[in-house]
Amino acid sequence: MVKRTSALSDALQLAWVRLRRSLTTILLTAFGLVAAWALLNLVIGGQCDGKCVVDALAQTLRVATPIAFAAFCGVLCERAGVVDIGIEGKMLMAAMAAYSVNLFGFQLLQDALGPVAAGNVSRWLALVMAVASALLLAGLHAVFSIRFKSDQIISGTVINILAIGITGYMYRAFLAENLPAGPGTFPLVPIPLLAEIPVLGPILFHQKPLTYLMLALAVGIYWMLFYTQWGLRVRAVGEHPRAADTLGIDVLRTRYINTLLGGVVAGLGGAWFTLEAVDVFSPLMTNGLGFIGLAAMIFGKWNPFGALLGALLFGLGNSVTATVSIFRPDIPSQIPQMLPYLLTIIVLTGVVGRAVAPAADGQPYEKS
Amino acid sequence: MPPALQAIGITKRFPGVLANDHVDFTLQQGEIHALLGENGAGKSTLMNILYGLYQPDEGQVWVKGELVKISNPHEAIARGIGMVHQHFMLVPPLTVTENIMLGQESLVSATRMLGRLAMLDRRSAAARIRELSRQYGLAVDPDAIVGDLPVGAQQRVEIIKALYRDADILILDEPTAVLTPQEADELFVIMRGMVKQGKSIVFITHKLREVFAVADTISVMRGGAMVGSLKPAQATRELLAEMMVGRKVILAIDKAPARPGLAVLQVEGVRVLDDRRHVAVDGVSLEIRSGEILGLAGVQGNGQTELTEALTGLRRVAGGKILLNGHDTTHATPRQLVEAGMGHVPEDRHKHGLVLSFPVRDNIVLCTYYRLPNAHGIELDYAVIARQASELVRIFDIRTPGIETTAGALSGGNQQKVIMARELSRLSERHGAQNGAPLLIASQPTRGLDVGSIEFIHRRIVEARDAGAAVLLISAELDEIMSLSDRIAVMYKGHILATVDARTATREQLGLLMAGVTPAAARPGQREGAHD
Structure with missing residues (x-):
């Protein structure tokens, strides 16, 4: 018993040390959020007594969800030393798989179960298929880059192009023609009591399931990476695979597992587009958010919490765009639309401190 | 048991x-x-x-x-x-x-x-x-x-x-x-x-x-x-x-006492940043004269690499001044330094010394390919280059199947000989020119080599000195520093702690300096070079 508490206090102490180390990132992000709040109030606050500001922030978290999933996929892969720029493709594939299963599942089950139950079943089925389809592409990437040691950037690019091709074809062949009424997205799931908190409630606890899952994953992946045996081994493999190998750790297996786990997470991110955002698929609908997720990962220094902060920042840029174009038609919409991409460039040029990737990131491991 | x-x-x-x-x-x-x-x-x-x-x-x-x-x-x-x-x-x-x-x-x-x-x-x-x-x-x-x-x-x-x-x-x-x-x-x-x-x-x-x-x-x-x-x-x-x-080895190097001439390299208060933008070289001053070897000792990672890169024009100098034969070369490019008579044997011969996929012949003219007699305008004169390469392969006893063999296929000792041949031949070609004596900067010149190659390279370095070159020798091997140098400077955390006469220096004294311990005798006021 004594031992457990001491391990806990140890963990807390470690968490504090890590927190202090990433203080600049946190301060910058906090500053950004406050500045954005003030800016939002200034630009649109007068139009709606501040309510639309809360809405804009809830929207921020929603839009941040797929970006964060993409970033977590990146964290999982790159911490083990596999660069994955095919996240965009995996999400696109998952978005289409989810939509197709949702649509056709709903049509098949509608008569047997009735519209409400059929919608529920088909949505969860769609989520599973979304994950499975992304997993398939992740498996491809894993085999290319781990087994065949091909260039990981090229492998990722191939997966992106492949996904665009497949989804584009499927869309034209099966989906574009006769789009029946959509089966609907996941409903909002307000958390009892918590959703009633003023300001924070509507922002944090009045969301859809994948958004909650994303927040839980941030905590989960962080804990796994820094507090468990698995995490220590993954980090060692991403930094110095030969050292890990001499200590009996299976480098290739670790990399396979992480690349596939990344695929699962990317699949969840793809499902967000057609199961939470809108219930319709359109070609190229992921719109670069997978790449922005990678920028969020770099912004967050390959740490899940940092990546989440990065995703929130991009989400904010996105929701500001939307809100401003609604309430201020006098501002040319192109200007706020540039914001997320401008942010990406700023982050990637290293303005937010030099981020150092895992040392063996992107290098195939060859046993001597 | x-x-x-x-x-x-x-x-x-x-x-x-x-x-x-x-x-x-x-x-x-x-x-x-x-x-x-x-x-x-x-x-x-x-x-x-x-x-x-x-x-x-x-x-x-x-x-x-x-x-x-x-x-x-x-x-x-x-x-x-x-x-x-x-x-x-x-x-x-x-x-x-x-x-x-x-x-x-x-x-x-x-x-x-x-x-x-x-x-x-x-x-x-x-x-x-x-x-x-x-x-x-x-x-x-x-x-x-x-x-x-x-x-x-x-x-x-x-x-x-x-x-x-x-x-x-x-x-x-x-x-x-x-x-x-x-x-x-x-x-x-x-x-x-x-x-x-x-x-x-x-x-x-x-x-x-x-x-x-x-x-x-x-x-x-x-x-x-x-x-x-x-x-x-x-x-x-x-x-x-x-x-x-496998044969008798002469452990000590036979060398005549140095006859130092005019100052060739003068470094004054040079500051250099490393890749992470931390100060790696913090106000280093030193002087090397024609006909002497200055050994730079120190545990790896105390700024020797950054200093060498700054001296050879590969890294920006953040402060201070570098003079080569009296001319300011603080911000000179490597090409300008080569033209001014600097030879450089880099620390990492694979990364910076050779193009491993090029034949020996091309590696030998890496610094001079662009000018007469190797090139006429934009056209390389391969006949001249080949003749020159064969000559150097013979003089420097480079064991290679031919000048067309890629540098990567040679043993470490022979690769280093290719570099030495390139740099030293350039220096001797310049010797006697009006604008001063040449400078040779040799960084870890014998790292990873066999005893035979080490002997050869040491002899060549001493010969260059005797021919009037100023030599800066950077080495992690204290034995090498002690046997080749005329004066020894010890670098620690970006500073030169002391410069001592190699004839009187002891292993213990240098070891302490390398660990950052200055003897009580060397008070802060005592300038480097005061030992001479």
Whole structure:
């Protein structure tokens, strides 16, 4: 018993040390959020007594969800030393798989179960298929880059192009023609009591399931990476695979597992587009958010919490765009639309401190 | 008592190389066994076989009287064999505790049922590390980040890593290569202590001095074969050197006293930043005159690399002034420096000295390809270049099938000769020109070379000096610095702590300076160069 508490206090102490180390990132992000709040109030606050500001922030978290999933996929892969720029493709594939299963599942089950139950079943089925389809592409990437040691950037690019091709074809062949009424997205799931908190409630606890899952994953992946045996081994493999190998750790297996786990997470991110955002698929609908997720990962220094902060920042840029174009038609919409991409460039040029990737990131491991 | 470790008739072939040729090796329990040999003699191959990194083609391995097959390092660890590699197997961003327990993590017992997701118990691992650290006198801080530690401390982490796995047979691969002489002596004390507590140690080295300092038994390898084993009492430096090289070796370099002329290189208060934009060279001043060799000693990573890069135009100078023969070259480009008479033998011959995929011929004209007689306008004159290359291959005794052979196919010694040929021929071509004497900057010129090549390169450096060149020699090998230099400057944390006369300098004095200890005599007010 004594031992457990001491391990806990140890963990807390470690968490504090890590927190202090990433203080600049946190301060910058906090500053950004406050500045954005003030800016939002200034630009649109007068139009709606501040309510639309809360809405804009809830929207921020929603839009941040797929970006964060993409970033977590990146964290999982790159911490083990596999660069994955095919996240965009995996999400696109998952978005289409989810939509197709949702649509056709709903049509098949509608008569047997009735519209409400059929919608529920088909949505969860769609989520599973979304994950499975992304997993398939992740498996491809894993085999290319781990087994065949091909260039990981090229492998990722191939997966992106492949996904665009497949989804584009499927869309034209099966989906574009006769789009029946959509089966609907996941409903909002307000958390009892918590959703009633003023300001924070509507922002944090009045969301859809994948958004909650994303927040839980941030905590989960962080804990796994820094507090468990698995995490220590993954980090060692991403930094110095030969050292890990001499200590009996299976480098290739670790990399396979992480690349596939990344695929699962990317699949969840793809499902967000057609199961939470809108219930319709359109070609190229992921719109670069997978790449922005990678920028969020770099912004967050390959740490899940940092990546989440990065995703929130991009989400904010996105929701500001939307809100401003609604309430201020006098501002040319192109200007706020540039914001997320401008942010990406700023982050990637290293303005937010030099981020150092895992040392063996992107290098195939060859046993001597 | 059976031997701790015994190898019988080990043979290992790599494509085109017989790395181990029926090698016998016996490590008795409780002894320090020095394994001596030149680079490429097969020492590391033999040890990698005993540690399970390679599989032998023939032969047997016995551990404590038991015939075993070690097919991976994990099995070696299970048999009580631990190895400290020359290039540390540490993960820099992890803490000491994390590095040591990696692969054999202590876990919080209540979370064990989570399998791989069981929580790390850093506290109990750290306690065990502190205990080992006390028991064997290996000072480490379990919570430090390994990448922040100096190499000496990283080496202690590696040793504890082996002890943490209950190793009683330790293989130390060139452990002193990264240490100051004092640190090496401390390591020897620790090794003695470990042997007293029942450990057996294989100590790989190519430095003769260390063998006498610590070994109970000495085995010498050459060209993949075991030449013989003997006790230190039966050995002399000359005998061991002869066993290593296969012929009589002249250990001391014959050189006439320096006859320094005018100042060639003047460095005044130079500051240089490293890649992470930290100050690596902090106000260094030095002067090298024509006809003298200035040795720059210091433990690796104290700013020598950055200083060299700044002097050769490869890194921006953040402050101060550099004069070459009186002309300001602080911000000169490498091409301008080459034109002004600077020769550079870079630290990493593969990365910066040669284009490995180019033939020897092209490598020889890398600095002069663009001008007469090698080029007319934009056209290269291959006939002239080939003639020049063949000539240099002959003069510098470069062992290559031909000038068309790619540089990457040559042995390390011959690659270095190609670089020396290129740089020195350029300097001698300039010698006598009105605008001053040439400057040769040689960084780690003999790292990883065999004794024969070392002798050759040392002789050439002294010849360049005698022909009037100013030479800056940067080396991590104190022996090399001491035998070649006329004056020795010691660099520590970006500063030059002192410059001493090589004739009176002692190993102990330099070792202390390399560790940052300034003798009381050298007061801060005393300027460098005041010793002359």
